[in-house]
Amino acid sequence: MDEALAPIAPHIRRLRLTSFRSHQTLDLTCANGAVVITGANGLGKTNVLEAISMLAPGRGLRSANLEDLRFRDAQGLTQESWTVLADIEGATTGAIRAGVAFEGEGGRRVRMDGETRRVDDLAQALPQLWLTPSMDRLFVDGASGRRKFLDRFAQTLDGGLSRHLSAYEKAMRERNRLLQTPMTSFSSNSWLDALEDTMALEGVAIAASRLAALDALAVGLIGLREAAFPRAEIALEGTLEAGLRAASAVDVEDGFRDRMRATRALDASAGRSLEGPHRSDLQVVYAAKNMAAKDCSTGEQKALLVGLILAQAQSVAARIGDVPVLLLDEVAAHLDSHRRAALAEILTHLGGQSWITGTEMEAFSGFAKNAPVTAIQMTPSGEAVTL
Ligand SMILES: Nc1ncnc2c1ncn2[C@@H]1O[C@H](COP(=O)(O)OP(=O)(O)OP(=O)(O)O)[C@@H](O)[C@H]1O
Ligand SMILES: [Mg+2]
Numbered sequence: 001m002d003e004a005l006a007p008i009a010p011h012i013r014r015l016r017l018t019s020f021r022s023h024q025t026l027d028l029t030c031a032n033g034a035v036v037i038t039g040a041n042g043l044g045k046t047n048v049l050e051a052i053s054m055l056a057p058g059r060g061l062r063s064a065n066l067e068d069l070r071f072r073d074a075q076g077l078t079q080e081s082w083t084v085l086a087d088i089e090g091a092t093t094g095a096i097r098a099g100v101a102f103e104g105e106g107g108r109r110v111r112m113d114g115e116t117r118r119v120d121d122l123a124q125a126l127p128q129l130w131l132t133p134s135m136d137r138l139f140v141d142g143a144s145g146r147r148k149f150l151d152r153f154a155q156t157l158d159g160g161l162s163r164h165l166s167a168y169e170k171a172m173r174e175r176n177r178l179l180q181t182p183m184t185s186f187s188s189n190s191w192l193d194a195l196e197d198t199m200a201l202e203g204v205a206i207a208a209s210r211l212a213a214l215d216a217l218a219v220g221l222i223g224l225r226e227a228a229f230p231r232a233e234i235a236l237e238g239t240l241e242a243g244l245r246a247a248s249a250v251d252v253e254d255g256f257r258d259r260m261r262a263t264r265a266l267d268a269s270a271g272r273s274l275e276g277p278h279r280s281d282l283q284v285v286y287a288a289k290n291m292a293a294k295d296c297s298t299g300e301q302k303a304l305l306v307g308l309i310l311a312q313a314q315s316v317a318a319r320i321g322d323v324p325v326l327l328l329d330e331v332a333a334h335l336d337s338h339r340r341a342a343l344a345e346i347l348t349h350l351g352g353q354s355w356i357t358g359t360e361m362e363a364f365s366g367f368a369k370n371a372p373v374t375a376i377q378m379t380p381s382g383e384a385v386t387l
Helices: 045-053 119-125 133-137 143-157 161-179 190-222 239-246 249-262 264-270 298-320 337-350 361-370
Strands: 011-020 023-029 034-038 082-090 094-102 108-112 115-117 128-131 232-237 281-286 325-328 354-358 373-378 384-386
Touching (some): 011 045, 023 045, 023 384, 034 045, 034 337, 034 361, 045 082, 094 119, 115 119, 128 298, 133 143, 133 298, 143 161, 143 190, 143 298, 190 298, 249 264, 281 298, 298 325, 298 337, 337 361
Antiparallel strands (some): 011 023, 011 082, 094 108, 232 281, 373 384
């Protein structure tokens, strides 16, 4: 990476959890730089990262239901609510006290400095990206994980994307449902027309946002030090995305609307909408070997993923001026010592806050040498001790 881009990246100074997963209460004081959380299996390290991910749109780094995050004791008694409070500080945001709460039903309630806000506002104040062991199969499994991976990054650049995605999905679900109900004619149904209008409009907005993210990521990848992490070549496969490369948004929208109308009977028999941004796929190739990522070794795939996250962080910093918070769960696993040291160096240079978990502190000696580190040890009694 070239230069540290932001003076003080937005970061968490203090994190307090109540009744969140295994943490009845937890109070952590931390600083910008690396926050390394170590401890034996099952002590709640990933739960801390998951709590931070609740400050972003979506269902967090485990894609969990909000109800399941409530603390449950050994007798199976579940608390009614959970809260995540974060004191945030950054050059552009200043100091913010943010809180996210789930109270048993409905969605999350988000407050910033005592005022009710939307989660998108919070995400803007504290952009974040994450990498978890469940993403180790990102290149091998189906396209939906790769779409989510790109969308999560695209969301940090385009605050409106999460609303476009949910509006599109809602209209598509309704269209799929309607196509399963008996109707006299597929071609004249004004309710279907209206849903397809929405899908066309929102679909093109999604595709445009993804293309912008893809281009930003490509620039970030060029800045990545190839010696440490393999450079990926990326492309996006999708009819709307390809359309937008060649034609205007209005034309792509009209074309998509026409095709949906023409394929109603086909989609009805398939039981789903066969075309749209919900079918797009992010393609990743290990550039130096010209090898599809899915055919690379386990360690190579991990290194490609870490490289992609670092490039994303770099792109976000370049585009919006703030280095995102990185949640790197078990990131040292599969990385050799050379790559671990390079990761420490790159993160330090980037200048943001990175939350990193692992079972052994030794794996992070590279960080201690290179950067300000908050080292936190989880104990079997559920406490977090700052070393
Ligand atoms: N809703 C809940 N209430 C109470 N405990 C929970 C809840 N959900 C999960 N847990 C507990 O949290 C623990 C797992 O926490 P977490 O995944 O954060 O551990 P970890 O420290 O990351 O472990 P590892 O090193 O294995 O990754 C498990 O013991 C699990 O039983
Ligand atoms: Mg874990």
